[in-house]
Amino acid sequence: MIASLIIGIIFLVAGLGLRYWINRRKFYRRSPMGAEGFSSYESSLTIKLLEKFGKWVAYALIIYGLLSLWVYSREKKDKEKQNVEIQKSR
Numbered sequence: 001m002i003a004s005l006i007i008g009i010i011f012l013v014a015g016l017g018l019r020y021w022i023n024r025r026k027f028y029r030r031s032p033m034g035a036e037g038f039s040s041y042e043s044s045l046t047i048k049l050l051e052k053f054g055k056w057v058a059y060a061l062i063i064y065g066l067l068s069l070w071v072y073s074r075e076k077k078d079k080e081k082q083n084v085e086i087q088k089s090r
Helices: 002-028 041-089
Strands: none
Touching: 002 041
């Protein structure tokens, strides 16, 4: 049960951190006129492709983290419900 909570928090923080890091790099790469500056065409393609892939990975981490937190909350409610039922039967 605790594993779901820990995994959920770790994956959620990792996903949000990855999104922040990618967006920050993109922001600081822009010139005052708003154009992105790359050293070559190949680096432009490579970096944009890696950033797009990284954003999808970040979305997956965030979704998995939220699902893990949801599983933890469901397990906690079920355990509390069982404890209440046991106390009522005594």
